[in-house]
Structure formats: structure tokens, C-alpha cells
Amino acid sequence: MSTADVVTGNSVATSAVSLSGLRKVYGDVVAVAKVDLEVRTGEIHALLGENGAGKTTLMRLLYGLAKPDAGSISIDGTQIAITSPKVARAAGIGMVTQHFSLVKTMTVTENLVLQDAGFFSLDLAGARKKLLTLCEEIGLEIDPDARIDSLPVAMQQRVEILKALAGGCKVLILDEPTAVLGPQDVDSLLDVIRRLRDTIGLSVILITHKMHEISKVADRVSVLRRGEIVATENANGMSIASLTSLMVEGVQQEVVEEGIRSSHGASVLEIKDLTVHLRGHDVISDLSLEVRRGEIVGIAGVSGNGQSELVQALSGVFAHQTGEISVDGKVVKGGSPAAFAQAGFGRLGEDRHASAVSALTVEENLILDRLHFFSKPGLLLKRKIRKFAEESITNFAIKAKPDQAIGTLSGGNMQKVLLARLFGERPLAAVVSQPTRGLDVVSTGYVRQLLMIERNAGVGILLVSEDLDEILELSDRVLVIFKGKIVGEVARNEFDRVAIGAMMAGV
């Protein structure tokens, strides 16, 4: 028995990957402190951890995208230095990242052949045949000649997995694979992962922070906290509560209080027959909805079904946009962001880096949409601005100085600045898009709590999020969007994940 072998019960499980003493430091930040981890052949090993716990860095080390400062990596019991993705692939390691590394303008086959193209030689026909054989072997269907940008996200992810398998991968790293999927697609992905383990004995490292995925597929779980593995255990013996506490121990979590649900009042945002024509087709067609005073209406849907366009349409930016949008009973005319702001409508865009001007300071960002209020002709009222900024920083618990460039803030603090801008002067209604995307647990809790406080204070909030759990947690009503149409409405007391998931998938 070699040192790589590990006794489990009475059978011998070989280790596919074993990391020992792995360490990576970026500047002053210790991304990975000291990691010892062992992944067995043919197991699904979940790696659990908070944002910033070092999961992604760890995987980058394993895939040769970063060089470790200390420690070693062994594959199948042999220690090797993984200096590049090429070396990693040759050693049988494949990775599917959160942002797919597919070339969107190429076909599935072209993407697969990319990694083994010679200087001149390029065997497209052979690669196509190999792909079809592989698909048959593991029971997946894909059109080898489809261009990547014509495929839905779930399919693109399959291409990523197939690409790894075609490259001879024995250990597959999946970095938060379900973050981009709707509930139906999550189930079929988990199914595929299980099938790969059972049919071809694939070892899978599943990076996630979703507990129900772990309980569904994982054989073992390791918990990563502040760059260290704090526990590795069999998945079926672990409870969600104990995993969560392992994950965030020492990290203070702000508790989300439900607050009192105010009774809903008059309609503050009404959209009638909104149609947006873009890139040759209707991305939103005849969409109508209503948000009343003091309620959160969630828009649930698989990404790319018109959510982004709906949010953008609420500042009237599209040239080919028809329909009527009213705030507080008055139709907003003029179709400009300013007209919406004037009507008492606020907006939090889906991409905070696009909404904040990163080179400007916190206070400058805070007043950007209401300059008239903080300036005399030609002059900024510095003192007034500073006072407003300091108040915002206190009220919204922003960890920053007023004169600090906003680009230097963490995601959570940047989001708070944008929320302060949105809610600082309380709007009648607001649309809030992906408010907690990419935030850690603490900031997420804060943002969600803030949304409920604002709701309770009477703001009508339209919440657009790809995180179904978030929508179910916060919304008083859920509208399901599919292909630019509202296809269902569910009241809070009728929430049902499976039913909503089915509607999201257009079933």
C-alpha cells in the first residue's frame, strides 16, 4: 500500500489528489494559509466556504493558474509541480470556472479542439466525432455545430464539462457551478455529476456554498475558513447547522429580522404593456405589473429572460420601448433616468461596478445623481456634501472615508454606498437588481435587512434577482418571468420552490 492509499472501512480508496501544506499570499493578503486536502478517486468532494475563504485561490493553484508559495500537490500519489493549466490537464485535472472559459463566437467543436490544436494541424472532423462518442458514452446531448452564444447557460456549462472530459480529465473541479442555473438545471447538473462519478469513476471537487447541493450529491465535505481546512467529513453525517457554523465561526453574522409587514397601500409603480425590441426580437413583450406601497415584489427567472432589460427599461433607455410606466399614479414621460428620478423612482443596477464611478470618491458617488442639490451654478458645496456623506456613512454602516476612491472599497461597502444613494432620500418606489450578488454572508444579511426596513417604511420595491432563495426570503409576492413575459404570480403564503422553478423553466 503506497502512502497515497487511505483505508476507508475495509476497502482501500486511492487518493486522486492530495494537497499538503499549500500556501498562497497576495501582497498582504493570505489567500490560502495552509491547506491539507485529500480527494479520493471516484468521490464527489464538496468544498465549502465563505466568499474570501480561499476556495477559488485554492483551485487556481490546483489548476496551475497561480503558483503556490509553499506546499505540494500530488496526483494519483505522484508529487508534481503544476506550473500551467496545460500541466494540470496533462495530469488529468479539469476545471469549470464560474465565468465560462468558452470562446462565444466559436462552435462547440471548435472550443473543444482549441486545447489540442497543433501549429497548423486542426482536426475538426475528428474532434466532432470524438465529442459525439463521448456524449453517447455518458448520456448527454449537445449539438456539436452550435455556436456557444446561441446556447443557453446550462448548455454552455455542459460544453465546459465535456471540454474537460475530452481533455482526458480524471478530476473535475466545478467552481460554484449552480450559481448561474435555474432550479431545473441545477437538478440536471447534479444528476450529470453523479452519473459521471458512477459511469466513468470521475472524481469531482464541487465548490459551493449551497447546503442542499451538498446533501444531494457530495460524498465528503471539507470546510474552508480563512484559508485553512477546518473540517473534512462524510457528507451524510453532517447537518446543515453544523456546516454553517463551521463555515462562519468567528465571523459575526447580522441577523435578518423579518420586521412587521405593513399592509399594502396604493400602487406606486405600475408598468402597462411594456415591450422592448432589441437585437431583432422582443426581449420583453406586453409585460404588465404593479408594485404597491410597502411591498417587495420579486421577479424570479432564469438569467437572460428579460430581467436586465426590464430594469434598464425602468429608466427609459431603450429606443424601441413601448408601453406605459407610472410612478405614484403619474405616467413618467420623457423616458430619461432624470425623469424617473424626478418622479420619485430609484434604481440599483445589477452591476455595482458599472453604477459606481470607481475613480471618484465615496462622497462624489453619493451625490452624483443629485448634483443640483449640492451645487450652486459652477460650484460644488463641499461642506454640504461632506455632511451628507458622513451621515450616509453612519446611517448605512459604510466602512469608508468620504474622500476615499470608491473603487478601493470591498464589494459589500460599495453596495452600501449605492444603497445609501438610492435610499438616502427615500423614493416612492425602487427597482433593485441582484442586490447581493458576490457579497459575503455578513454584507448579504445587511443588504437584505435594509431592503425590508425600506419596505416597512413604505417604499414599493421591485426586486430582481437570480438567487431564488433571496427572492423567496424577501418578497411579498413573486412574479415569474420567462422569455420576457410574466408567466405566473405567487403570493407569499403559496410559495413553492418546485412550482416556481417549473414556471421559470417555462413548463
Next chain:
Amino acid sequence: MIETLIGIIGATLRISTPLVFASLGEVITERAGMLNLSIEGTMYTGAFVGITVAAQTGSLTTGLIAAIIAGAIVGCVMGFLVVTLGVNQHVAGLGLTLLLISASNTANRILFTNKDGMVRVDPWKPFDFAGPIFSQYWLTYAAFLILAPALWWLLWRSGIGIRIRAVGENPESADVAGISVARTRYFALALGGALMAAGGAFITLAFLGSFTINIINGRGWVAIALVIFGRWGIWRTVSGALLFALVSATQQQLRLVPALSHLPFEILLALPYLAVIAGLAITGRNVPYPGAYLKPYRRL
């Protein structure tokens, strides 16, 4: 009338040849995600090096090969600036163009002032095998019959082609796939530079047999417009070059029409350029720029 028409078509092929070389070189470069504004300067370099070496060695072919090597070197210099150093591509390209135009003119003046101020070679002759339309230089045949199909194959059917497209569209993906983004981009710049220089050398070694100031006369800039008109495709770009050359050839004929003789000739001269602007205005909206266009690649 027929004769005029035949003359125009023949001239179209001739005029388009340097544009085909240069714009296809730019297609390769831009497909790899880089705008190469050194194109105008690279064409000057090709024109000057080509004729100088040809005059020294007495061999036009040696001159052409020298021009091609010089172009590849310029491409590598551009690569050092924009790939290795990550310099802004506009600045690097324009800077190189300014430098190379001046350097060519200066070298020309220093090297050749003592005679008649001009280096001369006996240029290639068109060879006539099927009437005046096909009385063309061998480089013209090479451009349309060999270069364009070969580059199409290179871009769409070869390993290096798929790598060029990958690093131009999504360098992160290419990197993850084990492709060296830097090496691929250097290769594209060197190949592109070689082609641009060949286009420049065509003018001195085939058209004129001499080098003069302002010899390229904005053909490099036209080539850049043609690439956008051609949406980074080989055949559309070649078609664009033919279209531009057709208007050029037509205006040359129009100058001979007595009724138009009172027009300042500059107006007719401007026609092809107006055609480029019109062409871009019509087709240049929503063009699918390569995904990594103008972006230097750095690993995280």
C-alpha cells in the same frame, strides 16, 4: 467604351493589390485582438526597404523578401510595446507610424541624394496572358489566388488560426486552454506586419520602380477602414478592397472626360475616400468587434 471598361477593371485589380496585402495583414492582427495602427508606417518601411535592397542586390525578389522580414520585425516591435509592455495600442501604433515614415524619408534622403535624389529599379512588368484585364503583376495573382485563400484556411481551418481567433475573442479562455496569448499575438503581429510591408513593397517594386515621399498616401488608413467594412472576414475585406479600387480606377477615367475637366481634380480624387466613409456609414453599425479588441491581456 468597352476598352475604357476593360481598362477600369484591369486598374481595379492593380490598385487593390497593395490594399489586399495590407488589409489582410490587419485582419490577422485584429482577429488576435489588436488594432495595429503602425500599418501606414509598416507599408512605408516595406516600400523603402524593398526598393533599397532590390537596388543594392539587383534582385527584386530579394528586395521583396527583405521588405517582408522588415515588416515582421516592425510587427514584433509593436508586439513588444502592446503585448509585453501593455502600452495603449493607439499610441503605440501611431507613434510607430510617425517614426517609420520619417525614418524611411530620412534614410532615403541620406542614402540617395548624391545621384538624382531617387533610387530607381527596373520594376516587375505585368504579364499578359488573357487580354488587358489579366495583364497583371505576379503579386496581384498571388494576392487573390494564393494569399487570400491561404489566409482563409489559416484563420478558419488551422491550429494557429483557431488560436488567433481565441486570443482575440477571449484571451482568458485561450490561456486556460494552454494557449500562450503573448506568443500567439506576437505571431499575428509579425505575420500581419510582413503582409503590410509586402503591400508597401508592391508599390515600389511593381508600380513605380522608385521611392518618393508620401508614397503610401494613406493606403494604410484605408486598409483599416476596409477591415471594419469587411467585418474581419477575408472575403469581405478583399471585396472591400476591390470596391475601393474600382472607385479609384473609375475616377482616374473620369478625369479624362472633357465635360468634367473644369472640376478641380481633387474632387474626383476624393471620391474613393468618400466611398469608404459611405460604406462604413452603411455597414459599420453594430459591427462584431473581436471580444478582446484593444485590451492588453494580463493574468490575474
